[in-house]
Amino acid sequence: MSVQGPQRRLLGSLNSTPPATPPLRPPTNQTGPQCLEVSVPDGLFLGLGLVSVLENVLVVAAIAKNRNLHSPMYYFICCLAVSDLLVSVSNVLEMAVVQQLDDAIDVLVCGAMVSSLCFLGAIAVDR
Numbered sequence: 001m002s003v004q005g006p007q008r009r010l011l012g013s014l015n016s017t018p019p020a021t022p023p024l025r026p027p028t029n030q031t032g033p034q035c036l037e038v039s040v041p042d043g044l045f046l047g048l049g050l051v052s053v054l055e056n057v058l059v060v061a062a063i064a065k066n067r068n069l070h071s072p073m074y075y076f077i078c079c080l081a082v083s084d085l086l087v088s089v090s091n092v093l094e095m096a097v098v099q100q101l102d103d104a105i106d107v108l109v110c111g112a113m114v115s116s117l118c119f120l121g122a123i124a125v126d127r
Contacts, residue, residue, distance in 0.1 A: 046095045052088035056081045073126050080119040086112035 059081040063069045090108045098105065 042095055046092060049088050049092035049095060053085060053092060056085035056088060060085070073123065076119055076123045076126060080116055080123065083112050083116040083119060087116065 060078055063074050063078040063081075087109055090105050090112065094102065094105045
């Protein structure tokens with residue numbers, strides 16, 4: 001039994017393989033209307049870093065001077081302030097002075113952030 005006319009076209013379309021499609025690739029990084037650039041002045045980061053340095057120095061000085069604050073919980077808070085002080089100082093240094101040592105500063109920031117998180121955990125456990 002042979003297939004005639006429209007039935008032949010239908011069977012032919014069912015048996016044919018679809019054309020090869022190119023593999024999907026992630027879009028290239030293009031700047032356009034989808035990506036808006038936000039410009040934040042360097043002075044803002046520098047100012048926030050200096051305020052943070054001052055606040056953390058005050059915390060460390062208060063804990064060091066006041067004898068009533070010499071308990072394990074306050075030592076953890078002091079260590080947290082020192083870690084945050086390292087982050088602040090490294091940010092201020094990166095913004096103000098040493099942009100050539102970007103990788104070294106980034107390592108310092110990451111290490112200080114991890115230590116801050118560890119001291120926050122220690123404070124939570126102590127409470």
